[in-house]
Structures are given as C-alpha cells and as structure tokens.
Amino acid sequence: MRTIHTKRRLLALPELDSICLEAAREAERKRIAMEMHDELGQLLTALRIEVLLLKQNIADDLVALQKADEMKRLVDSIMGVVRGVVNHIRPAALDFGIVPALEWLADDFRRRTRIPCCLIAVGPEPSLSELHTVGIFRIVQESLTNISRHAFASQVEIRLTKSGSRVELIVADNGRGFDMPVRRLGSYGLVGMAERARMMDAHLKIESRPGNGSVVQLRVQDDSLSADG
Template identity: 40%
Template sequence: MRYANRAAESMLGYAPGQVVERPLIDFEPGLHMDRWLNLWKNARSSEDSPQVFETHCLRADGSLLPVDVSLSFLRFRDAEYLVVFLTDVSERRRAHDLLRELSAHLESVREEEKAHIAREVHDELGQMLTVLKLETSMCELAYADLDPGLSERLDSMKRLIAQLFQLVRDVATALRPPILDAGIASAIEWQARRFEARTQIPCLVQVPDNLPALSDARATGMFRILQEALTNVMRHARAHTVEISLTLQDGMMCMSIADDGQGFVIESGRAVSFGLVGMRERVLMLGGRLELDSEVGAGTTLRAYIPLDTLAQERRQ
C-alpha cells in the first residue's frame, strides 16, 4: 500500500499513517498472489473501464467490512499503480439481510395459509360434494325409472360431480402437496413421476437413505425450487432425460436437477429470468446458495445447497 486517504484509514480502523507500506493481504486475506496478478493484468488491459466487485476487507480490530471495490489502472511519473476505491456497503448489506428475513417470514406465512386453504378446500368442499353425490344417487333410485330424460340428466350430474372431486383434489395438491408430510425424499420422487406423466421425459431420482429431517419451511422451499426447475426444463430445455439427486456435502444438503437439453449462455437474459431469481431468493432465505451450470448443446445443471447446521439448530429449538 503506497497511499491511503484518511477516509480509507478510518474505514479500515487504522490511525493516520498506519496503512501505508502494509501488504495488501493484511486488508483482504483472500488476495493471494495469483489473484493479485490476475487483477493487475485485467486492470492494465482495460484502462478505460474499472473493475468492480464486492468483497470483505479485514479491519484493524479483526472484523470484516463488506465493501464495493472499484479498481483502476494509473500511470504516474514512470510508475504504474492500481487505484482502489472502497465503498462501505455494511448498511446496505444489513438492509438486504432484513429484507430477506422479512421475505422469508412472509413466505412462511404464505405457505401456512396455502396449507390451511388446502385443508379447507379438501375437507369442506369434499364433504359437500360427497353429500351432493349421495343426494343425486338417491334421486336416481327414486325417480329415474319414471322419466328416461331425468335418468340422463342425473348421469350427467354424477359425471360433473366426479370432475369436481378431481378438481378439488388438484387444487388442494397444488396449494400444498400432502406428500410433503412423508418427507422431502418422497416428495421429490412424487414430483418426478408427475413430471414424467406430463411430459413423457424420463426422470431419474437418486436419494440416499437416512436423510436428516427437514423443517416444514425448508422442505417446502426445496420442493418449490424443484417445481420451478422442472417447469423451466419443460418449457425451455428440449431435454430427453432429467436427473434429480439429493446428496450431503460438507455440512450441506444439495439438490441437483440436471437435463440433457439444449442449454443456454448463462450471461444471456435467460440466466436472469424471474424463475431463476425466485429460486435464488428461496435458497438465500433458507441460508444456502444456488449454482447454475449450462452450455449451449450440453444441457443445464442447477444445484441448491441448504446448510445442515441450521437444520440441526431448528430441531434443537
């Protein structure tokens, strides 16, 4: 470090003059030599467009400060420098975290309301339709022989009632699939078979035995991510097969959805579609991360990672 203004020293928690001549790794522990050389090379090759990224700086007291970094290349008096502009984004980060917590709470309330409505639809409407079906059958026994036309009308009513029964089941299942009560593994298998029946695309499911139990919120969140991912496959991928796997990796539960479809360029508009944004937000609300790999002609793989240590804390609570 050759020079730092007072604002930078204060931001990093140092007294005046304590920053100069210190190695950069003191302020960014992840700045190893290969990364530093890569930043220098990129800055020299694009002098007119600064490099911008987000990272964490190590303050004098050992705490981490989230910052936006802008790197520019400068030639001055036969010497070359990297000019670093730091912007403290801790308040913005806190606001994002609070907003994400609020979103997670609202999503939990929404899913609870869906489950309540699903029960009401299934129980109340189902009971009324059962009574209606019974009354129709009683009318058929009492009056059908007296009027052939009435018999046809009653048969038509019974068919409509059967269709309403199926509609009620479909609506209740869409609001909250009962299979979730059997665990995330069973729910994934069930959704895969529904996807196969709807699209005629073979769907292979690989789930290990003895998976850790998930809270209702996390199981529902992972299930919704799976639904959205399979919807994207159906609409865009032109795939011949789909593979879904659930694994445990480094204290994380990973759900992977891979297809052998046409793929796409991740930097294109498809990569920032509302569907992907929604899946990423769901994963972040669960404390995890989302990864996407795709290449034109080579298919797409989406991985959602959920931390298991958080799950254990929830179970203890």
C-alpha cells in the same frame, strides 16, 4: 459453461423480513389447501352420493338417468380440478418430509409431460425445518416447470443426497439448454430460485449452455442437526 451462483452469508434484517413473509405466505397456502380439501371436498363428496342415490330412484326413466350420469361425470370432473388446485397450492406430501414431496413432484411431472423423471435419494432422509423443506420443494418445482416449458428434454433426474450435516440437491435434464446471461435478463423463475436459496442460507449453482442441457445444484446444511449441535 455459464453458471450462476449464490453464496452462503449472514442474513441482513431485510432478508429476515423476507423469510418471515415467505413463512407467512406458506402458512396461508397450507390453510387454504386444507380448507379446500376438507370443506369443498366434503361438499362435493356429499353431492356425488346424492347423485348416486338419485340414479337409483329414476332407473326406469332413461332420459333422467342419462342426465344423472352427466351430473356424476361433472361432479367427478370438479373433484379432480379441486385436487389439482389443492396440490398446486400446497401438496399434502410436504407434510410427510422432503423425500415424499419430491416423489410426488416427480410423479406429477411424469404424468403431465410424459417425460421420464426419476428421483434418487442417497443417504438417510434429512430432517429439515419447514423453511428448508418448502424451499427445496419450490426450487425443484420451478426447475421442473422450466424444463417442461423450455428444455424439450427426454430425461430428467432429481438427486437428493444427505451426507453428514450437508444436503445436496441436483436437478439435471438432457434438453436443449440455454444461454445463461440472456435467460437471466428476463427470467423471474431463476431470480425466484436464487431468492429462495438466499433465504435458506444455501449455495445455488445453475449450469447450462445451448445444446447441453442444464443442471441445478443446491447445497444446504441440515438445520435440524445444526440446531441440535
């Protein structure tokens, strides 16, 4: 079994700069997502209403009515695309805590891939900071992306366990696995996951070998409890 590890340690100044930069990026993603949802969403909703009103006024013109129906379908399609882009940038579920955010990820993964994916939350829901919530979310998101692209899995499990001040995340699949040394040479996804773990001062372990699926394990302290203590 091949593994990759990151270890908990004190953060150097360059890493603190990386944390600040990532926090700024996430804040910008949140702003863009909110603006797209509020402003563009309102405009498209208004346009849809106008099309519906137009249909009422041209009920006797079958050709015009057909065109109005096509316009409505086009507007509905654009609204769906906008929702997808907004959720890709930053899902609104992130504002409600890590468990709702992971539930959204699992639902979205099942819908897109048709692969069964269950979320199991053990213990009370962690009260994590924005850095930790987003970091865990993005690591799971990258794990699911890798599974959908490479694993050919038929089952995925996401497990989040809160025990005392420790939070443990496990993403496991029953896919074809991969050779860790080979994948590490060219995988920006694994590198990005390791970097996020370092920014959270977390311990990340990835285990996989060909034919035996893969397991991503992340252990991090509940920083809200650490701050209180």
